[in-house]
Amino acid sequence: MKRVFGYVEGIFNVAYLITAFVIGLVLLVNSQGEHVRILAGIMALVLAIGDGFHLVPRVMVILTGEEERLRKALGRGKEITSITMTFFYFILWYIGLMVFSIDEGNIWTYVVYGLATARILLCIRPENKWEERYPPLNWGIYRNIPFFLQGMIVAGFFYIERTVFPGLSYMWLAILLSFVFYLPVVLFSNKNPKVGMLMLPKTAAYVWMLVMCLSL
Numbered sequence: 414m415k416r417v418f419g420y421v422e423g424i425f426n427v428a429y430l431i432t433a434f435v436i437g438l439v440l441l442v443n444s445q446g447e448h449v450r451i452l453a454g455i456m457a458l459v460l461a462i463g464d465g466f467h468l469v470p471r472v473m474v475i476l477t478g479e480e481e482r483l484r485k486a487l488g489r490g491k492e493i494t495s496i497t498m499t500f501f502y503f504i505l506w507y508i509g510l511m512v513f514s515i516d517e518g519n520i521w522t523y524v525v526y527g528l529a530t531a532r533i534l535l536c537i538r539p540e541n542k543w544e545e546r547y548p549p550l551n552w553g554i555y556r557n558i559p560f561f562l563q564g565m566i567v568a569g570f571f572y573i574e575r576t577v578f579p580g581l582s583y584m585w586l587a588i589l590l591s592f593v594f595y596l597p598v599v600l601f602s603n604k605n606p607k608v609g610m611l612m613l614p615k616t617a618a619y620v621w622m623l624v625m626c627l628s629l
Contacts, residue, residue, distance in 0.1 A: 415419060419563045422613065427469040429438040429616050433461035436623045437555040453626040456504040460619060461496025488544035492536060502567050505584075505622070509567070512581065512621045512629065513574045521566060526561040532556060547603045557599050564592055580628025587625070591618035 437457030444450035467490030474480045506525050510517050535541075535556035541550045572585035593613035599610065601608045 419475045422610075423472045425613055425616070426472055428567055429620060430461055430465050430468060432620055433457055433464070433623055436627065437461060440629075441625060447573075447629075449508055450629050452504060452508055453629055456501055456508065457623050457626065459497050459504065460501050460623070463494050463501075464616075466493040468495075484546065485544050486566065488548075492541070492543045495536045495556065495560075499529050499536075499563070502560075502563050503529045505562075506567050506570065507583075508626070508629075509570050509574065513577050515574075521570070525563055525566055528559040528566070531559040535559070539577070548602075550603055555601050557596075561592060561596070564588055568592075578628075581625055584622060584625055587618045587621045591615050591622075594618065 434457070437454045437460075440450050440454030440457060444454060467487065470483045470486040471491050474483050477483075482489075499627075503525060506522070507517070509515075511520070535552075538552070538556075540549065541552045541556065568585045568588035571581060571588065575582045575585060594611040597608050598611050598615075
């Protein structure tokens with residue numbers, strides 16, 4: 414049964430990467446010079462490529478069972494994904510500013526800047542021990558505090574402006590759901606690996622975000 418779930422996860426991950434990459438290309442190809450669609454396309458590709466650094470080794474582990482041999486790739490992949498996810502929300506913030514015609518020179522933009530910078534600086538610290546099988550939980554919490562705050566600010570922004578552009582009405586909900594599924598993984602996956610399965614609905618929430626961007 415464990416093997417079956419492994420294959421299901423592997424198929425899901427591959428389908429997700431392909432879907433995110435294709436949506437990114439569609440947004441770029443059909444942008445017609447519109448900056449917001451170009452930015453959304455770049456955001457989708459950042460998501461797909463960044464997640465690929467972790468998910469491709471993950472799929473290889475499922476297929477080969479050679480987790481220890483791929484430990485370094487898995488760890489560095491998680492680190493890269495953590496950084497690119499930060500850029501994802503940073504770009505999404507700017508998409509919101511453009512769609513809702515709000516001046517970027519506001520205090521919340523600087524807060525998002527600061528939180529993104531703090532998150533990246535925490536992610537590159539050696540104390541994270543990315544390549545270990547069970548990295549330190551405390552550093553997992555440290556680096557996710559600014560990420561969580563960044564995500565909640567972006568979600569709050571899209572909630573406040575949810576009636577302005579119908580195609581993005583539920584962006585706030587997709588963001589909120591992604592964190593609802595993600596935070597238990599951060600807190601409990603070391604003790605109970607099965608909690609890691611919550612990454613599947615978390616990933617589905619990101620696909621929903623990208624699909625909404627097709628309405629731009």
